[in-house]
Amino acid sequence: MxxxxxxxxxxxxxxxxxxxxxxxxxxxxxxxxxxxxxxxxxxxxxxxxxxxxxxxxxxxxxxxxxxxxxxxxxxxxxxxxxxxxxxxxxxxxxxxxxxxxxxxxxxxxxxxxxxxxxxxxxxxxxxxxxxxxxxxxxxxxxxxxxxxxxxxxxxxxxxxxxxxxxxxxxxxxxxxxxxxxxxxxxxRTFSFLHELETLLDNGLIKGGDLNNAIVYVDKEISENTMNNLKHAFGKEKISVKPNGILDNLTLHYPNxxxxxxxxxxxxxxxxxxxxxxxxxxxxxxxxxxxxxxxxxxxxxxxxxxxNQIPVFDIYKEPLMDVNKIMSILPHRPPFLLVDKILEMSSTHVVGLKNVTMNENFFVGHFPGAPVMPGVLIVEAMAQCGGILILSTVPDPENYLTYFMKIDNVKFKQKVLPGDTLVFKCDLISPIRRGICHMKASAYANGKLVTEAELMAQIAKQN
Missing domain, CATH: 3.30.230.20 (lpxc deacetylase, domain 1)
Structure with missing residues (x-):
């Protein structure tokens, strides 16, 4: 790196x-x-x-x-x-x-x-x-x-x-x-004589002199032009060197x-x-x-x-399996929507869900053409974020996570039976007073399928 x-x-x-x-x-x-x-x-x-x-x-x-x-x-x-x-x-x-x-x-x-x-x-x-x-x-x-x-x-x-x-x-x-x-x-920067004449006529290159610009002479210099150059550069005498540039400069390189x-x-x-x-x-x-x-x-x-799609090894041993997830989250099937946690740091979490035809929601959500409901994709991303925020307390099993705000939700691709969903949640700002503000994204088949900004807060159960 x-x-x-x-x-x-x-x-x-x-x-x-x-x-x-x-x-x-x-x-x-x-x-x-x-x-x-x-x-x-x-x-x-x-x-x-x-x-x-x-x-x-x-x-x-x-x-x-x-x-x-x-x-x-x-x-x-x-x-x-x-x-x-x-x-x-x-x-x-x-x-x-x-x-x-x-x-x-x-x-x-x-x-x-x-x-x-x-x-x-x-x-x-x-x-x-x-x-x-x-x-x-x-x-x-x-x-x-x-x-x-x-x-x-x-x-x-x-x-x-x-x-x-x-x-x-x-x-x-x-x-x-x-x-x-x-x-x-x-x-160094350079100019041709015909360009120089135009610049002088338009009041430009006021800071120019023969020490900060190479001037290539690509035409005959008239007496009037020579006088203008002398005046502009404050020189009593100006001449053309054999290599075709105005004098008082030596090229550092032929090119x-x-x-x-x-x-x-x-x-x-x-x-x-x-x-x-x-x-x-x-x-x-x-x-x-x-x-x-x-x-x-x-x-x-x-x-x-x-459109950058993060690359994760979905087959490696997970950081958390579904049993570990259930020890932290209060959700249970059929509403537990995260199967694995692949990565987690103080600022991000990556989770996974295998979408199968056995999901309960496919029974009633377009049964003739099954599509995972977008609101459940958002919920799955939020559950990943909940694991991130609950990891900051010593007794996560005693807390519940509640939505505070959902912004800028975009659904870009359909999620179908057989897809593997990968969720990535990144903190937008540090967690304070149990409030988590994060950017969440869901990917399937090498494409971004859903994104949203989510805000949630954890509260201790009575």
Whole structure:
């Protein structure tokens, strides 16, 4: 079992936002288990929180931009890539501006800060989305495509073709997340000259300079453009290097552009909120296709989680047989609806019932087409929950369990003679004053048949 991780200590970085040009302080703080990544705008009243969630993506122009209830976070991808690349699960990211500092245009300084803060293992198990079949998304307008296929580890390959002589076709691969720090984290963001002109004309990249963005020169530079660049970057002189990039920068890798695109993929896919066990292949990736793919995966994961069927060994020796159950529960046949208890902890219980044609209720409930009554399935789940709550007292035989509330009941499949019903009840909140509030589910034939939220209380018999 791989456990979740957070950072040991809080740590801050300062810089400017690439597009806003605003000074910004960003602080990483430890977060509790199952928290995920959240951005907190401490410069706004109430310090609103925006979860790193693909469903909050509202714009992908020059970065992945999130918005929740009117509160925005711009260019989130480099920070999220660093957190994922450092194998972190839960962190609070405080900002006093809408955009993280661009630093050198990579994730390197964020990785260094995370390592300086220290990494701490937590108690909860990490959840994974295990890829079982190929899943793909294609942007018909651009021809960009992302697929994920089964693999034992999280791997990413980015293939880019920019259609320009200065850059051409490039590939980059991360075979394991452990390679992120050394092979991917220092790959810097980049732009083409024609894009740069548009950004400058629209008042963007106010925080840009020749130290945090590689500029590939894909066209002749006019004197007017050269003067604009000098003014924008505060330089007296700007020239083009032989490899086709503006001067004052040396590439870390010949395929640095492809590595940065891979970095963006890692950051954008962090928005699904669950670790991936699979190989991602991105052809001409960009923030739009990345985040659309993240939204698609997020939907698939939520459906899987909702329909996830626990696997139990129904043939192993039970924790309680029917005689032990009758020593705890006051119910007796034909109203005793639990045959075995397979598992039990302080927060959950798993029970089993074999449904046979000999059940009394089949005599009168649709005798020509026998179906187990839904209310009895709910009662059977409640009896399992009763065993859980009665296990908290030393003399369960002296107590009775009474329903207080039944909410959100859903019947999804029919239960027929010959079915084996497995019940799982999980506490929603701790048992207090003999009151048990739980989420109950019933399964048969590998499917969820019934679910409900149940509340009951035990009372001592007079």
């Amino acid at each position: 791989v456990k979740q991780k957070t950072i040991k200590n809080e740590i801050s970085l300062s810089g400017v936002g690439l597009h806003t040009g605003k000074e910004v302080k960003m602080t990483f703080k430890p977060a509790p288990e199952n928290h995920g990544f959240t951005f907190v705008r401490v410069d706004l009243e109430g310090s609103p929180v925006i979860e790193a969630d693909a469903n909050y993506v509202v714009n992908t122009q020059r970065g992945t931009n999130l918005e929740k209830l009117g509160v925005k976070i711009q260019t989130s991808e480099h920070v999220l890539a660093a957190l994922t690349g450092c194998d972190i699960d839960n962190v609070i990211i405080e900002l006093n501006a809408p955009e993280p500092p661009i630093m050198d245009g990579s994730s390197k300084f964020f990785v260094q800060a995370i390592e300086e803060a220290g990494i701490e293992e937590q108690d909860a198990a990490r959840e994974y989305f295990v890829v079982k079949e190929v899943i793909s998304y294609t942007d018909e307008a651009t021809g960009s495509e992302i697929i994920v296929m089964p693999a034992d580890d999280y791997q990413v390959t980015a293939m880019v073709d920019f259609g320009t002589k200065v850059l051409g076709t490039q590939n980059a691969t991360m075979k394991s997340l452990s390679d992120f720090k050394s092979e991917i984290s220092n790959a 640095e552009a492809a590595r940065h695109k891979l970095l963006d993929v890692v950051g954008d896919l962090a928005l699904i909120g669950t670790r991936i066990k699979g190989k991602v292949i991105a052809n001409k990736p960009g923030h739009f296709v990345n985040t659309q793919f993240a939204k698609k995966l997020s939907k698939i994961i939520k459906i899987e989680q909702r």
